[in-house]
Amino acid sequence: MSVARLADIAEQAGVSEATVSRVLNGKAGVSPKTRQAVLAALDILGYERPARLRRRSAGLIGLITPELNNPIFPAFTQVIEQVLTRYGYTPVLCTQTPGGSTEDELVELLVERGVTGIVFISGLHADLTADTERYARLAGRGVPYVLINGYNAKIAAPFVSPDDRAAARMAVQHLAELGHRRIGMTVGPNRFVPVQRKVEGFVEAMRTLLDLPPDEAEKLVQHSLFSVEGGQAAAGPLLDRGCTGFVCGSDLMAFGVIRAVRQRGLRVPEDVSVVGFDDSPLIAFADPPLTTVRQPVEAMGAAAVDALLEELRGNPAQRTEFVFQPELVARGSTAAAPAS
């Protein structure tokens, strides 16, 4: 390793060149944290690690996500992978593909390959029409798992979720404070637990904050597909009914709503305000920068791994739901309601 590179690595890691040397040569007297910082600097700068610093994996952990188009899934994946590798585990990601692999097929494959545990993100556990027996069978085969986003009391496992009801309430409150009175909601299909909870939070917030009777609020909820096109399709009927504020089930759906608003010659946020849900690094670069309710991805990912590691150590984690508070990030897609 040349001196120039040593200096680069030392700067990136925030340690001395002598410390970098010690780590690269496997010398003693370096704290695990410093060692980790130097290895991370090596990786970030793209230098290859010396062979002696390679480690054996503690085991394979499967992650199963529904897709990668919604950037919240790569975001969760990245966080969970970072935490897992910190503990010496190797994560492998399996993604369902339309017409391709199903969750059950992916589980089967992971179990056959001797996976140590599984993290499900927005899996069938979130779908109230899906059979929960599959999770009992998996537990019976001695594979611990943890479930992110969605809760089902029939499944005995640790769950990690954002508070979906609070998320919807925050969005309604933000819009109500900006003077919006006619607020609509665009969300995914009603059979998913996070959707039902968001609808509950929306209806309740419309009642307490805007005095709207629940049956009236329910008419302002449009179910559609979880995608840009889904949001766009759902926005039409709500714009027809004069909605000036939108609470969306995902940032992708919010982009679809914005597109529908613009197609009618209206502007965001001058004429219509839109609040997303999820947040991930690129959402801040959107046009307009999207106001959204952020899932605490870092905290949720770390909690999911913690629960799984407890299970792996033979200390069953509580079979309950760990609920995380989301936060409203106000950016440029919301503004005062137009004077009517």
Place this chain on the structure above:
Amino acid sequence: MSVARLADIAEQAGVSEATVSRVLNGKAGVSPKTRQAVLAALDILGYERPARLRRRSAGLIGLITPELNNPIFPAFTQVIEQVLTRYGYTPVLCTQTPGGSTEDELVELLVERGVTGIVFISGLHADLTADTERYARLAGRGVPYVLINGYNAKIAAPFVSPDDRAAARMAVQHLAELGHRRIGMTVGPNRFVPVQRKVEGFVEAMRTLLDLPPDEAEKLVQHSLFSVEGGQAAAGPLLDRGCTGFVCGSDLMAFGVIRAVRQRGLRVPEDVSVVGFDDSPLIAFADPPLTTVRQPVEAMGAAAVDALLEELRGNPAQRTEFVFQPELVARGSTAAAPAS
């Protein structure tokens, strides 16, 4: 399955309800394409597949990516996974994490778990300082593989790349046609093949289109990290030198350049025009919608899988580079050069 669901699925798949019924009941007389469309509709609408329609996997294919923060990697992953599952293979994604798993560790783990083949995306094969022996060893173990983005003549395998030189030339040409004369380039570290090629394309285009001598053009190239922060850091010196047009090595770097421009109180595209590289679904929603050079992700992913499948069938694919033409997508981050 209720009649309402049958109708939903039939509409989504673009076939009759009777055909949906035939597929779900495993009856004969349905073409593989129609069967696939019905299964895809089931998956898109989120319905569970009947147990009898589940398939055995033809084998595990490993995908190795450097990270998931840059949306081009989830985009490649999604396409490759879709094509692989169409052929009955099950893709598993392994991502390198700073301080965590390295490419070699991931390869070792995949081989140990009996992987049928590996697709490397922007791996060490793209890094001219990395040892290429690892790929020869992998071939010696009977694991076929294909490499995306980056070429090294010392590695005997099929490569799939975009034409990086052409990408840089397209960006310079677009800016030159808009009247920009002072054009800078922000790219990643120089040891990566795609970076070197983009720099070559840039220098050549500046010579042929703007009559700038190569040694002058080289001074307008800033190397930095592949990230928003990298682009932001690289932009400063080029803005100091009066650049009004930027050619960026990735869309993330372009977002960093835009941020640096705005921090100086300048506007994009009125004062400074910025061209990204990569493109992926959310880039069109950026502020401003980013003009970028699109990697033909679908075609590249399909070609990578084709080459790998040929290898798996015992027909070695050509040990050469398959080069794909990128295309410039003009959006809102470029405009006529300001009158000086």
